[in-house]
Amino acid sequence: MKAVIIEDVGRSGVKEIPELTLRPGYIKVKTVAVAINSTDFHHTAGAGPIGGILGCDFSGVVEEVDKDCKSSVKKGDKVYGACHCANSNNPLSGSFAEIVLVREGHLAKIPEHLSFEETATLGVGITSVGQSLYMTLKLPLPIEPTNHPFWILIYGGSGATGSLAIQFAKLSGLKVVTTASPNNFEFVKSLGADAVFDYHDPDCARNIRECTHNSLQYILDTISVESSFKICADSFPAQAEEGVELMLVTLLPADEFPRKDVNVQVVLAYTTFGEAFSKFGTDFPAIEEHYKFGVMFWKMAGELLAEGKFKPHPAIIMEGGLQGVPAGIAKVSHGTISAAKLVYRVAETPDSPSTKSNDDHELRGPVIHSW
Known part of the structure; x- marks a missing residue:
């Protein structure tokens, strides 16, 4: 499968990697759309491990649910959610990929009145x-x-x-x-x-x-x-x-x-997944209370969204699928995106790597070295 990984400090790109296999307590999703957050810039700039998959926000279709999951989602459901961007303890945990693994309780069904692109903006928020x-x-x-x-x-x-x-x-x-x-x-x-x-x-x-x-x-x-x-x-x-x-x-x-x-x-949003991780030079323990709260709040938010009680952040649909994401991460780091999120349709990812210059991938902005 194709995924956007950290190639080196300050540089990301699309690579072919083996498709992920389901983990205990996780749900396997085929992505349709992904959105960029500032955390993707910070991880590219040095917070994430080389080879780690970037990305938190996604929407897609459920492919498989671990047998021990208590989630109400099932194969074929349209969902949106959040992943752990370039996790040092599990580098392939990010959302910028054709297939993602999502921690149980951190996704919700897409309401009929909303699209994959609109709901792809919601995970981190x-x-x-x-x-x-x-x-x-x-x-x-x-x-x-x-x-x-x-x-x-x-x-x-x-x-x-x-x-x-x-x-x-x-x-x-x-x-x-x-x-x-x-x-x-x-x-x-x-x-x-x-x-x-x-x-x-x-x-x-x-x-x-x-x-x-x-x-x-x-x-x-x-x-x-x-x-x-x-x-x-x-x-x-x-x-x-x-x-x-x-x-x-x-x-x-x-x-x-x-x-x-x-x-x-x-x-730090990543503590909500309830698993130990290392980031920004700090070891974060698994905090069960954070995980339980996250599961509760995601359920509540999903219901409120279905009822039309709030609306997603505006989306700007960008070209190139996953191939366009590295340039988008750079745009976000430049601080030029206002009142919208950059969203990419995964199916639009080219079969072959781009031969264009990577000059538009240059990152700017403050880099977090410690927490």
């Missing part, structure tokens, strides 16, 4: 939203919304995780303030954001404090870089009220966060 808003911040679940709305800041609302986080936070009954570029203001408002501010504006944090009446207690920073940390830190009240804990969740290490009075938690 659903997992990250579940871990950040509900497992870590312990906000009211979207099926049990609060009757007493309070504010949450979703920093980076027009991104793939941010757009889902806005919708889930609204389902939970919260008031959402978010950040975006002005050209994406209407997009995030269409998702339910109550207020949006331009993160380029020097007064962004002050505007957020005024909007939330200096009462902000919860922030999800989906960007998680030094500039976003500064705005998030200044968006909280200068001093928390007695008995109130200020909480921030980030998706990347937050060693540079400028305030010590904020409870900062970093989530």
